[in-house]
Amino acid sequence: MFDHLDALVLARAQFAFTVSFHFIFPSFSIGLASFLMVLEGLWLKTGRGVYANLYRYWLKIFAVTFGMGVVSGIVMSYQFGTNWSVFSDKAGPIVGPLMAYEVLTAFFLEAGFLGVMLFGISKVGKGLHFFATCMVALGTFISATWIISTNSWMHTPTGFAINAQGQFVPAGSWLPIIFNPSFPYRLTHVVIAAYLTTSLVVAAVGAWHLLRDRTNTGARTMFSMAMGMIAVAAPLQIVAGDMHGLNTLEHQPAKILAMEGDFEPSPNGAPLILFGIPSQKDATIRYKVELPYLGSLILKHDPTAPLAGLKDYPRDRWPPVPIVFWSFRLMVALGTAMLALGALGLWARMRGRLYDWPLLHRAAILLGPAGFVAVIAGWVTTEVGRQPYTVYGYLLTSQSRSSVAAAAVATSLAVFVVVYFAVFGAGTYYLLRLMSHPPEAHESEPAHIPQRASGITPAAGLAGKLADTTSKEHER
Secondary structure (H helix, E strand, O other), rough: OOOOOHHHHHHHHHHHHHHHHHHHHHHHHHHHHHHHHHHHHHHHHHHHHHHHHHHHHHHHHHHHHHHHHEEEEEHHHHHHHHHHHHHHHHHHHHHHHHHHHHHHHHHHHHHHHHHHHOOOOOOOOHHHHHHHHHHHHHHHHHHHHHHHHHHHHOOOOOOOEOOOHHHHHHHEOOOOOHHHHHHHHHHHHHHHHHHHHHHHHHHHHHHHHHOOOOHHHHHHHHHHHHHHHHHHHHHHHHHHHHHHHHHHHHOOOOHHHHOOOOOOEEEOOOOEEEEEEEOOOOEEEEEEEEEOOHHHHHOOOOOOOOOOOOHHHOOOOOHHHHHHHHHHHHHHHHHHHHHHHHHHHHHHHHOOOOOHHHHHHHHHHHHOHHHHHHHHHHHHHHHHHHHOOEEEOOOHHHHHHOOOOOHHHHHHHHHHHHHHHHHHHHHHHHHHHHOOOOOOOOOOOOOOOOHHHHHOOHHHHHHHHHHHHHHHHHHH
């Protein structure tokens, strides 16, 4: 039999599972939409067919990724009503409109121009098609903006009042709610993470094909662009992460202390604990390896600045320290590896070995999935670190769930696991198949549909294209 705690844990596990799957796809599509915009812009500016080839190559991948992101996101919204109805009731007057703004602005913008972007490259003018691509890229960014604003408000709630029914309602202007204290830092961190995730995938695909044919123009171009982006974005992400950490220390100190493993207060400067085994029960880090004063230097930019410990806060308000401690270290380790890859790419570029250094190419392939793992680790760090609250400091997670039997939650979770791994496993396999095909080695531009004046009807032109596509598939 399941007890009350099991139902809460299962509901949290179900949301964590579905949002983890969902987060993978937007973190890729946000960066990929911008990459497509750059590719098409370079094609229009330079007239080089290699950019048109790469645009069409990655457009197919973007379409599949975007579709899986939309489908996986729909499931999460239902859980607000099924598993978290109390949260929906109490936070709905604020969270509901913010989510609606995301649909009315970002999703409608993406949906309105996505068809032109996917199917109009041979049917509309180049300028109009580029505008559609820009609008889709803008839509993905606006979507991230509203979602991060909503989530950030749950971490640093401002601009609200609590009415007689116990609901969070706007206290006046919506600006303090939208631009809450953690919003700019979290948005910057997430967007850079999306660009890094996309760059790592593009670099891995380019490296894969360079190992097979280092003369392939498309592979060389995509690899060069991706490695350049990694070299720029990785250090920027470290700076953004540092600023985000300082903001979190100000507004959610218990989360930062759990990330650092600081159970004990440090009045004369906190050490940086590199590794160890956290014990929440005993409030200690066993077998820890630490560097003196470095914790205070990172968190307060002063090696001797005092730092509180988790023991300064009520134990029932501590987040699950072991999860936060290790997810944070996984994210930092992967970020360090990305920084090293970017530096290695810069060194190879300066030495003229960017395209003929197998060690660099294998390293890029190895780190291809690192962005996805890092964003999930970052999400676990920030969301588990918010516990035991859904609205930090005001609404406990245990007070937010629906009165649903644990058996029902367990059954739906099992169904989700089976369906998600089947559907999205097949989708991921198809994406890998698309990426395994090398980009065109020669430069070419998208073909335009012949006009009626040429004596060829649109139907005949379409039939010819289908025949040509079929023959190419047989050749492959």
